[in-house]
Amino acid sequence: MSIPKEPRQLMINIMYLVLTALLALNVSAEIFNAFKMVDKGLIKSNTALDDKNNAVPQLIRDAAKKQGSFQVYADKIDPIREKSSEIVTYIEDLKNTMINVQGYKKDKVTGAMTDDLIGKKDKEITTRMLVYEGKGEELKAKLEQYRVDILELIDEEEREAFTKEIAVQIDEETWKAKGKNSWSEMNFKQMPLQAVLPIFTKFINDVKSTEAAALNNLATKVGAGDTKVVLDKYTVVSAPDKSYIIKGEKYRTEVFLSAGASADSKTGISVAVNGKSLPLNKDGVGVYETTPGSLGKKSYTASASIKNPVTGEVKSFKKEFSYEVGERSVTVSPLKMNVFYIGVDNPVAVSAAGVASNEIKVSMTGAGGGTINKASGNYNVKVTRPTKKGEFAYINISAPGLTEKREFRVKRIPDPVPKLGKARGGAMPSGQFQAQPGVFPVLEGFDFDAKCGITEFVVVRAPKRQDVQIVRNKGGKYTGEAASVIKKAKAGDRYFFENIKCKCPGDAAARNIGQMVFNIK
Numbered sequence: 001m002s003i004p005k006e007p008r009q010l011m012i013n014i015m016y017l018v019l020t021a022l023l024a025l026n027v028s029a030e031i032f033n034a035f036k037m038v039d040k041g042l043i044k045s046n047t048a049l050d051d052k053n054n055a056v057p058q059l060i061r062d063a064a065k066k067q068g069s070f071q072v073y074a075d076k077i078d079p080i081r082e083k084s085s086e087i088v089t090y091i092e093d094l095k096n097t098m099i100n101v102q103g104y105k106k107d108k109v110t111g112a113m114t115d116d117l118i119g120k121k122d123k124e125i126t127t128r129m130l131v132y133e134g135k136g137e138e139l140k141a142k143l144e145q146y147r148v149d150i151l152e153l154i155d156e157e158e159r160e161a162f163t164k165e166i167a168v169q170i171d172e173e174t175w176k177a178k179g180k181n182s183w184s185e186m187n188f189k190q191m192p193l194q195a196v197l198p199i200f201t202k203f204i205n206d207v208k209s210t211e212a213a214a215l216n217n218l219a220t221k222v223g224a225g226d227t228k229v230v231l232d233k234y235t236v237v238s239a240p241d242k243s244y245i246i247k248g249e250k251y252r253t254e255v256f257l258s259a260g261a262s263a264d265s266k267t268g269i270s271v272a273v274n275g276k277s278l279p280l281n282k283d284g285v286g287v288y289e290t291t292p293g294s295l296g297k298k299s300y301t302a303s304a305s306i307k308n309p310v311t312g313e314v315k316s317f318k319k320e321f322s323y324e325v326g327e328r329s330v331t332v333s334p335l336k337m338n339v340f341y342i343g344v345d346n347p348v349a350v351s352a353a354g355v356a357s358n359e360i361k362v363s364m365t366g367a368g369g370g371t372i373n374k375a376s377g378n379y380n381v382k383v384t385r386p387t388k389k390g391e392f393a394y395i396n397i398s399a400p401g402l403t404e405k406r407e408f409r410v411k412r413i414p415d416p417v418p419k420l421g422k423a424r425g426g427a428m429p430s431g432q433f434q435a436q437p438g439v440f441p442v443l444e445g446f447d448f449d450a451k452c453g454i455t456e457f458v459v460v461r462a463p464k465r466q467d468v469q470i471v472r473n474k475g476g477k478y479t480g481e482a483a484s485v486i487k488k489a490k491a492g493d494r495y496f497f498e499n500i501k502c503k504c505p506g507d508a509a510a511r512n513i514g515q516m517v518f519n520i521k
Contacts, residue, residue, distance in 0.1 A: 136184025343506025
């Protein structure tokens with residue numbers, strides 16, 4: 001399938017891919033409702049395409065009547081529409097055949113038919129018909145033949161370029177790369193009926209989109225349309241290099257009609273700004289330049305006219321545009337937190353309005369023992385010691401026309417929380433308690449990629465009516481005697497984990513992160 005140009009259609013396609021991935025994980029029934037929503041969205045999109053495709057043929061025929069040599073293009077309308085209608089009918093029949101096996105549910109109150117499929121989770125009908133009975137490969141062959149038939153109706157010299165406009169595409173690479181036996185097996189085997197329906201509706205959408213592209217190609221030939229859609233509405237467009245510039249800089253923008261054509265075409269496009277005509281380049285684009293001498297909002301009026309090459313009618317359009325003129329400024333944004341942390345990379349974004357990135361110079365001074373270096377388009381700060389009260393680490397920025405300094409505090413990585421599995425204490429079944437490999441530190445709510453490690457802890461077993469056992473363990477995982485004490489856990493025992501110490505990146509010495517108490521049940 002080709003990538004759709006309309007945002008709505010692109011959104012539906014992306015949603016379908018996400019839903020298919022979720023379906024593979026056997027998620028809840030709500031996913032089937034989401035597939036139904038995608039199918040309805042595609043059906044609505046197909047209706048919109050039908051409206052467009054129904055409007056274009058008459059425009060082509062009307063243009064052909066005005067100039068006899070265009071009749072050859074008008075004669076291609078019916079073959080294009082007939083071939084599209086044939087394959088759409090075939091796909092609809094396939095859909096209905098699978099749906100009718102079990103049909104739709106009826107409303108329990110009114111008895112009226114609903115749009116809820118009885119067999120929406122049925123994988124047998126799709127696998128049997130589309131994979132084992134060969135209907136999937138038959139569909140694939142018809143789609144491929146449709147591509148060939150449509151291309152034959154396009155002028156030979158344009159066919160190679162027109163292949164990019166054909167939405168009907170068959171992916172022959174993925175199923176082979178995945179080791180599948182066929183295209184049908186990859187797309188339909190063990191797929192629930194509710195998930196297959198949007199695929200079929202998308203094929204219909206591709207056919208209608210291809211039909212639209214072919215009709216618009218004919219419309220362009222006869223002058224009934226200047227783009228891929230019949231031109232019945234126009235607007236003036238201004239495309240500035242920048243909408244916000246610095247005082248003293250030159251403001252530059254391209255002004256053109258949204259349905260633009262080349263300067264030497266018969267459309268006779270002309271462009272002006274504030275009443276002054278602009279010369280057009282080979283693409284039919286006029287360039288407007290001005291250098292404002294003051295700050296604030298600036299506006300200008302752009303106008304354009306176009307001549308219909310068939311009727312000779314001239315239409316004019318006008319629109320006002322604006323831009324902002326401002327002073328230089330600088331922004332320094334830590335990408336994680338409002339402070340720098342010892343032992344981890346602290347990413348920072350540095351930008352200055354109106355200044356190229358290669359003109360900005362960045363350095364670091366002050367407390368914290370910090371350094372700053374370029375990293376993946378931004379900057380990376382490393383610090384070695386925390387700042388005291390009243391102390392700051394400074395990032396210094398210089399660029400043409402500005403000098404700035406920003407201050408930051410430096411801190412140690414916060415204390416992690418000791419845990420057994422997901423628990424910090426409380427009641428725990430003996431089997432679950434014995435299954436834990438040891439004590440691990442968790443940095444809760446810390447956005448940086450940092451790992452702390454347990455250096456040692458003391459575990460105390462207090463069984464009922466027995467002597468207390470105290471063991472010191474090195475590292476986070478249970479070893480030796482500590483592992484033996486853990487394996488003795490039974491209902492009624494209490495375990496104390498004390499003097500839990502760990503080291504985090506940047507720590508000179510281990511820190512005590514508290515204790516935990518567990519009651520064995």
